[in-house]
Amino acid sequence: MDLTRHLHTFGYYLKRRFGEPVHKLSLSGDFTCPNRDGTLGRGGCTFCNVRSFGRDAAELTISQQLEREKAKTDRAGKYLAYFQAYTSTYAEVEVLKALYDEAAGAADVVGLCVGTRPDCVPDAALDLLAGYRDAGREVWLELGLQTANDATQALIRRGHTLADYRDAAERARARGLKVCAHLIVGLPGEGWEQAHQTLATVLDIGVAGLKLHPLMIVRGSRMAAQYRRGEVQPQSLDDYADLAASLIRHTPADVVFHRVSATAQAPTLIAPDWCGPRWTALQAIGARLARAGGQGSALGQAWPPAD
Ligand code: SF4
Numbered sequence: 001m002d003l004t005r006h007l008h009t010f011g012y013y014l015k016r017r018f019g020e021p022v023h024k025l026s027l028s029g030d031f032t033c034p035n036r037d038g039t040l041g042r043g044g045c046t047f048c049n050v051r052s053f054g055r056d057a058a059e060l061t062i063s064q065q066l067e068r069e070k071a072k073t074d075r076a077g078k079y080l081a082y083f084q085a086y087t088s089t090y091a092e093v094e095v096l097k098a099l100y101d102e103a104a105g106a107a108d109v110v111g112l113c114v115g116t117r118p119d120c121v122p123d124a125a126l127d128l129l130a131g132y133r134d135a136g137r138e139v140w141l142e143l144g145l146q147t148a149n150d151a152t153q154a155l156i157r158r159g160h161t162l163a164d165y166r167d168a169a170e171r172a173r174a175r176g177l178k179v180c181a182h183l184i185v186g187l188p189g190e191g192w193e194q195a196h197q198t199l200a201t202v203l204d205i206g207v208a209g210l211k212l213h214p215l216m217i218v219r220g221s222r223m224a225a226q227y228r229r230g231e232v233q234p235q236s237l238d239d240y241a242d243l244a245a246s247l248i249r250h251t252p253a254d255v256v257f258h259r260v261s262a263t264a265q266a267p268t269l270i271a272p273d274w275c276g277p278r279w280t281a282l283q284a285i286g287a288r289l290a291r292a293g294g295q296g297s298a299l300g301q302a303w304p305p306a307d
Contacts, residue, residue, distance in 0.1 A: 001282055003260070006289035007248050010209070010258040014080075017138065018110060021077035025069035025109075027062060028085035029099045034120065036086075040159035045146075047156060047184065049220040049268065062102040066109065080138060081106070082113040089116040093124040104132055111138025115182075118143045118168040119160040130175040140209060141172050142258075146184045148201035149194050156187060157222075162201065169205050180209030180258050185243055186235040187215055188226075192243060196303050199247050209256040212247060214240045214281065216262065217270040224270055237274040241284035248289060249298035257295070260285055 004012045014022035034040040035048075060068065066081065081103035089096060104112055112132055121141070133139040145165045147153060153161060169179050181202045185195055202210070215234050217227045226232045235243075244260055251257075261281035263269075274280050289295070 001279065001286040003282060003286050003289075006286055006294035007257050007260070008253055008255065008295055010256050013256045014138075018078055021075065022080055022110060022138075023073050023075050023077055024080045024082040024113060025066055025073070026082050026084045027065050027069070027103065029062070029083050029088055029091070029096075031086040031088055031090045033087035033090060033117065035117075035157070035159045041157060043157065043222055045156055045158050046222040046226065047187075047215065047218070049218040049224075062099055063106060066103065066106050070108075078108050078110045079106075080111050080113050080140075081109050082115070084113075084115050087117050087120050088114050089122075089125040090120045093122075093128055096125060097128055100128065100132065104137055111140075113140040113142055113180075115142040115144065117158075117160060118145065118165040121168045121172065123171065126172055126175050126177060129172075129177055133177060140178045140180050140258075142180045142182060142209075142211070143168055143172075144182045145198070145202065146182065147187055147190060147194065148198040149190065152187050152190055152194065155189065165202075166205055169202075169207065173206050178208040179206075180211060180256075181207050182211045182213065184213045184215055185247070186240060188232050192246070192303060195243055195247060196250065199250060203251065203255070207255060209258050210251065211259040212244050212257070213259065213262045214244075214272070214275060216264055216272070216275050218264060218268050219270055220268075227271060234272040237272070237281065237284055241281060241288055244281075244285050245288035245292065246298065246303055248285070248295050249293055250301070250303060251295055252299060253296040255295075 003009055036044050100112055103109060129139050143165060148162045150161050172179050183198055217223055217234055223232055263275055263278050269275055
């Protein structure tokens with residue numbers, strides 16, 4: 001399934017900019033997060049299992065991690081250093097600079113992607129990132145919003161609000177930084193209405209990229225216990241694909257989709273089982289886009305669309 005026929009994928013965007021494939025290499029800067037270190041809480045967001053970030057990587061230097069990840073990809077080309085684990089702006093700016101410098105200076109690394117919480121991006125961190133962008137690097141700030149609904153934010157114990165996201169996104173955009181919003185589709189109590197409201201909100205604030213993620217129940221999360229008690233239920237493949245395709249169709253064509261689904265493997269993944277195989281959700285979403293129209297084809301239309 002060639003999704004680039006139906007949506008503006010990150011791979012396509014990068015290939016156009018750099019003229020060759022660019023791969024993301026996941027790194028850990030040995031950060032923690034305020035929802036785990038006691039600043040906001042200790043148990044974390046209810047869906048999160050930080051062990052899936054691979055904390056062992058933090059024992060390696062950034063250069064060592066890059067070499068290890070390059071060897072794993074087995075794909076030639078250029079690379080983006082992706083600070084993925086925990087909250088990757090959650091340190092003094094001098095610490096951040098040392099980590100980002102090491103990554104940005106590595107061979108064949110053309111830029112940085114930095115994943116973080118919207119309440120953990122002080123101006124000094126944004127200025128630092130803007131410096132790499134000014135030096136010609138590709139730079140993305142990946143902000144975990146998950147939902148624009150503050151009631152759901154509280155339910156999943158995010159510890160921040162939509163206002164935090166708006167503030168961080170606006171300060172980043174004022175510096176010309178590209179913002180990618182992470183959204184989880186199918187959070188408890190959320191359906192089409194909330195998902196479309198979240199999309200409309202992030203588009204209204206202004207966003208260069210989106211990551212759509214199905215709700216996954218992973219081992220070690222608080223939600224795993226809620227799932228066992230029957231209190232939460234992940235979406236079916238059809239429900240997720242229908243809604244994800246609708247969100248894509250309601251997104252302008254210039255917004256880059258970094259991801260439209262996600263995978264995990266047992267024993268980390270508890271449910272849904274369709275999140276195991278890499279292509280299952282992508283093929284389901286692609287089939288819907290092929291049938292109903294691709295990215296942006298439903299702009300201005302009400303939802304649910306009549307497809
Ligand atoms: S999802 Fe991010 S902010 Fe939430 S507990 Fe996990 S690492 Fe912390």
